[in-house]
Amino acid sequence: ILNVEQSPQSLHVQEGDSTNFTCSFPSSNFYALHWYRWETAKSPEALFVMTLNGDEKKKGRISATLNTKEGYSYLYIKGSQPEDSATYLCAPSYNTDKLIFGTGTRLQVFP
Amino acid sequence: DAGVIQSPRHEVTEMGQEVTLRCKPISGHDYLFWYRQTMMRGLELLIYFNNNVPIDDSGMPEDRFSAKMPNASFSTLKIQPSEPRDSAVYFCASSLRASGSTDTQYFGPGTRLTVL
Numbered sequence: 630i631l632n633v634e635q636s637p638q639s640l641h642v643q644e645g646d647s648t649n650f651t652c653s654f655p656s657s658n659f660y661a662l663h664w665y666r667w668e669t670a671k672s673p674e675a676l677f678v679m680t681l682n683g684d685e686k687k688k689g690r691i692s693a694t695l696n697t698k699e700g701y702s703y704l705y706i707k708g709s710q711p712e713d714s715a716t717y718l719c720a721p722s723y724n725t726d727k728l729i730f731g732t733g734t735r736l737q738v739f740p
Numbered sequence: 741d742a743g744v745i746q747s748p749r750h751e752v753t754e755m756g757q758e759v760t761l762r763c764k765p766i767s768g769h770d771y772l773f774w775y776r777q778t779m780m781r782g783l784e785l786l787i788y789f790n791n792n793v794p795i796d797d798s799g800m801p802e803d804r805f806s807a808k809m810p811n812a813s814f815s816t817l818k819i820q821p822s823e824p825r826d827s828a829v830y831f832c833a834s835s836l837r838a839s840g841s842t843d844t845q846y847f848g849p850g851t852r853l854t855v856l
Contacts, residue, residue, distance in 0.1 A: 726838035
């Protein structure tokens with residue numbers, strides 16, 4: 630069973646704070662790393678897909694980095710806003726068609 | 741495109757009853773995935789199809805669960821008989837190609853199942 634760990638489990642920050650969280654995954658046979666954003670009562674939406682070691686992707690105030698050799702990815706949010714409140718899921722894929730989802734980091738941004 | 745469509749959005753049933761969840765993937769997508777979300781286990785893959793053929797059903801919890809995809813635009817997940825521990829949100833997702841590539845999975849709105 631592949632173990633994908635995300636930390637912290639939950640995070641509470643003030644509006645304007647910058648924050649980051651971690652996704653750790655087995656590096657053997659790694660293919661791609663997906664990040665999803667999941668708002669309460671909605672369905673997960675894709676943020677990024679990364680494949681190469683050292684990859685960095687950016688979407689507005691959100692960015693992500695990837696280290697495939699050691700098996701981790703960081704997600705950064707600069708200047709958090711209340712609308713950033715959501716659960717952020719990471720999901721690596723290996724030499725199969727499946728995504729292995731972590732349990733997520735639940736972010737709450739207070740005004 | 742309307743995105744992935746799931747029905748019903750909410751289902752409340754009694755233990756022992758048969759439950760059928762439905763999914764219409766995005767047109768042209770070759771892959772369809774069924775997930776279950778629970779507090780304890782997060783988002784877990786139950787089964788997925790490629791071109792209407794079941795590829796991996798190792799996540800299906802028991803023989804009470806079955807899934808079919810009779811054509812490219814429709815899939816069902818059936819639970820018979822249902823039990824209270826089946827209560828969860830069930831998501832359907834589709835992708836153009838496999839997630840082993842860089843293709844994104846697009847999720848439906850989910851079906852919230854409550855088994856009393």
